[in-house]
Amino acid sequence: MRRVLITGGASGLGAALAARCAERGDQVLITDVKEPDVLPDGAVSFQPLDITSEADWAGALLRVRKQFEGLDLLVNNAGIAAGGRIDRLGAEHWQRVLNVNVLGAVTGCRTFTPLFKEQRGGHIVNVASAAGLVHAPAMSSYNASKAAVVALSETLRHELHPYGIGVSVVCPTFFRTNLAASMSADDPMMVQVATRLINKAPLGADEIAARVLQAVDARKFLIMPDRPARIAFWTKRLARVLYDRRMFATGTKIMESNE
Template sequence: MKPVLLITGAAHGLGRALALGAARDYKLALLDRERVAGEQLADALRRDGAEVLFVHADVAVEADWRHALERVQRRWERLDILINNAGLAAMGPFEGQTPATWEQLWHTNLMGAVHGCRTALTMMKRQGDGHLINVAALAGITAPPGMAAYVACNAALIRFSEALAAELDGLNIGVSVVCPDLFSSDMSRRMPNADPLSRARLQRAMDDAPESAAEVADTILQQMGKRPLYLFPQPEARRDWRRKRWRPERFVARMAKLGSSLRRYR
């Protein structure tokens, strides 16, 4: 019997790529706050023979999570894997990132995953097995300049995942945190209150990235069966993680040079 996989932020980008890559091997529950795009993806997957449930939901709203998991319970009576993928980007000088931007990122990127893990954990404890996967970003480790709000949310999500993994050890419920570097995506369009220059810079960086969302998704789907705590879907992401651990002051100095460059050309 195919395991049940729930993916948030499934209508676009990495979430869509994960859904397309997993459709053959999993029963899919897809969550997104963009109803039309989510339903279109679900319909396309069903035409290809996949078993799919789409739920219109905002991950920042805990009640939406309860409704979504109730529908999964009624449909399949279990949930094997949750991928908390939904997230927003933010880029620009710290003083230009308003409290509203910070709050929006915090509620979606961090608390969305917290609500998801809390709600899914009830089902997973009852069934005695499960896997919680939080998609953060390598920025939560490398802390590049010009992304303070985004860096803070991802760093918190990484530490949350580590703490949760330790807490659930011995319960047969795995916890993984995925830390991808930039990859080709349309994430720049989901940047609240971004100035045009910052939006263009992020899009240009993603367009220049060597990996596509589909390639990153394939690596995640291939590796997640091992239930690693840290999952780096690109070789350079793992190398940067090691560089930061081994020589943190040198790494921060490298980021400072980048920060000076960003200030110079604004």
């Protein structure tokens, strides 16, 4: 039985991960800015947590120490979707995306690393995106935020290894979830594109959650739970000319659709 904290656990991938962990008999603390309509069956509890709030994170740590007397798995899952062409995105948009997607994960890691060091063990899972590895046009803010989460995770993997602390980063492509609801309307065309891709995705959150937990159990670092993510990643690494050609074509298509 593991002691697990999951951010953004009220819906989407976070809820699917919580349900899977509860099925395995784990003690799960779901956190989110809003309480879920229904908690999964099993040893699951809830605490409000805005991942941009230092005070909320401190409260979560206190709850974990009192209720669980430690933690085995921290899942930094909460985040927001974003998209848009660079000239359509203002400073407020960038600040919101980076505050939530980057600093939210950073603060979670900063808060719980001392506890993990005390225990000489634990595992951090940062949910990024394939957008952190491959960088499509008209997604600059999202790509940058998720690339930062990948870099953070790789850094912590090596930094925390001597303490027996594991780190994984999850990089899926589109899967069916409610993530599009968090997108701002700075560039409506890109919101429509992202919503369509999410809704048409072949895999749902529960399938992604099962693959993620299996990879975490195997202590994998880079978790690409779907085939499109793996294809995109290896195309960029091994067939850069083809990768660039496709990205240029996407950029051209976006330009033409706006004319």
